[in-house]
Amino acid sequence: KQEVTQIPAALSVPEGENLVLNCSFTDSAIYNLQWFRQDPGKGLTSLLLIQSSQREQTSGRLNASLDKSSGRSTLYIAASQPGDSATYLCAVHMDSNYQLIWGAGTKLIIKP
């Protein structure tokens, strides 16, 4: 059974710092992996999607990497801003169906 773990559960850093959020999964037979952002009490915004054949994806100040063999993905946020404060979730899409399996998220606070 696939399990997705995110570390740390919470992170507070000063504005301007570069930071890394971690996501690990137990079953490497994934179809793809996605990083999402969730603002308090709101829905989800998809940030980056990495197909199983890819190593990384970039969008603006965000860079997500994927190492299937070790069951890890990282989300790198460069030059963090207060507006980046949110909960970041990773989810994996297994091969056999469309279900996403979610991590519990990392709550990020960027202090001005």
Place this chain on the structure above:
Amino acid sequence: GAVVSQHPSRVICKSGTSVKIECRSLDFQATTMFWYRQFPKQSLMLMATSNEGSKATYEQGVEKDKFLINHASLTLSTLTVTSAHPEDSSFYICSARDRGDRGGIGYTFGSGTRLTVV
């Protein structure tokens, strides 16, 4: 881009009443919709998967008679929480997969519904 409209965003109801949550795909056809529930400080948990025109598939531990899902068209799915109790208070989010998706992102999420049962 693809948009899923979810209503209501917040609802407070009395214990024992029923609440209906709607999700509409506004500019695409959603053959499959997913309903998730999220308790505070926990990850999203899939409740059920609904395919247009057929019965929903419920995850283990989710009562199908309590959480009624109807996916009557390619643009509308509803979740009805019947005889709601305080332990049903949660954040419910729907997600739709574009019929035309070819292995891309495919998922579009509603904005969520905060249900509080008093």
